Structures are given as structure tokens and as C-alpha cells.
Amino acid sequence: MMIWRSKTLFLLVILGIFLTQIESLRFELESGHTKCIAEEIKGHSMTVGKYHIVNPNEGYPLPDTHKVTVRVTSAQGNSHAHHYAENVHEGHFSFETAEGADYHTCFTAADHKPPVKLTIDFDWKSGVAAKDWTNVAKKASVEAMESELKHMLEIVQGVHDEMFYLREREEEMQELNRDTSYKLAWMTGLSILICLSVAGLQVWHLKTFFEKKKLI
Secondary structure (H helix, E strand, O other), rough: HHHHHHHHHHHHHHHHHHHHHEEEEEEEEEEEEEEEEEEEEEOOOEEEEEEOOOOOOOOOOOOOOOOOOEEEOOOOOOOOOOOEEEEEEEEEEEOOOOOOOOEEEEEEEEEOOOOOOOEEEEEEEEEEEHHHHHHHHHHHHHHHHHHHHHHHHHHHHHHHHHHHHHHHHHHHHHHHHHHHHHHHHHHHHHHHHHHHHHHHHHHHHHHHHHOOOOOO
16 A cells, blocks of 8 residues: 555656746856747646846945846747846746747847846746746736736826817807807897888988978
8 A cells, every 4th residue: 555655646746847847947047148948838738937137236226237137938930029028137927828839038148348248137937836826927917907908098098188178168158159249140130220210210310301301
């Protein structure tokens, strides 16, 4: 019974190794050079990674020379980058693979004179091990959702501003209509008054003329 349990445990360990792909490493990268890390990942598997440049002067900010450009791509002729970050000192990525293939994470250090060496810590997990990094994946999802919400907020704000603009234009048009109606009514009344005055003067003139002629 003990032998059977030992064999079972051994098989579970071997199975765990095949089902779980873990890579955690530290490497050096010189200015103006690129280093790529390859990982074979099954299709429809979750993979997450995080990286940061080791600070050579603990307690002080990282120098401007200590930044890298990171790109994660598939080796299956897919030019689409699953992750791309330019001139950063740290970052993370998470995505679900569409197909089983070799995936490459390439780090490129900008060229500097004199050249400097960067020390990079890189953790890359996929499969079952990726589930331990749910916070990283959630953070990436939250950031994507935050960006989408900001975009939607800008659209809503634009519609809101446009509605207020149209409302102001409508109020201006109503005010113009009221002012025009008032002026029109005033002009109509003045025209009627002038017509009545002219008619009265004509009647008075005719009456005076006929009286002089002794016709009436």
C-alpha cells in the first residue's frame, strides 16, 4: 500500500510538472541589446508574467537609463503583440493563448553611451500556476475596463455638452422669436395708428375743402 501511494504521489508530481509551466529568472541586459525568453504554452491556457528592473542603488530612484521596451508575441507567424510596453522599468501582462505555440517575451534596452547593464527580474507562469496570479490578471482586466469606461465617459460627456449647447441654442431662438413677435406687434400697432391718423387727416381735409366750396 505504501509503495502504491509513493508511485501515485510521484505520478502526481510528474503530472504537475507537465501541466504547470513556471519560469522565474534574473538576467542581465546591456544597453542597445535585445534578449528574448521563449515559453512553450498550450492552446487556451492562461499565462501571466511580471517583470521589473533591479535598482542598483537601493533607496534611490531608478536612473533614466534603466528602462526597457517589452514585447510578447507568438512564434506561429502572428505579428500581433499580446503585450507591448515602451520605456518602462516594470510591468505585467496576462492573456489566454489562442493556440499552442512558442511565445516570446523580448526585452530591448535603449542604447546609451557609455553602455550600462540592466538586471531584470522576470516571472512567467502559465497553466495551473497562472491561477496563483489572479490579482495580476484582475489588475490588467480592471485597467482595460477602466480605459473603456473612461472612453465611454468621454462620449457621454460629449453628448451631455452637445445637449446643453442645443438647449442654449433653443433658448436663444425662443428669446429671438419672443423679441421678434413683440417688435412685430409693436410695429403693427404703430402702422394701424399711422393709418388711422392719415385717414382722419384726409377726412378733415375733405370736410374743410367741401365747406369752403359750400358744398356741405
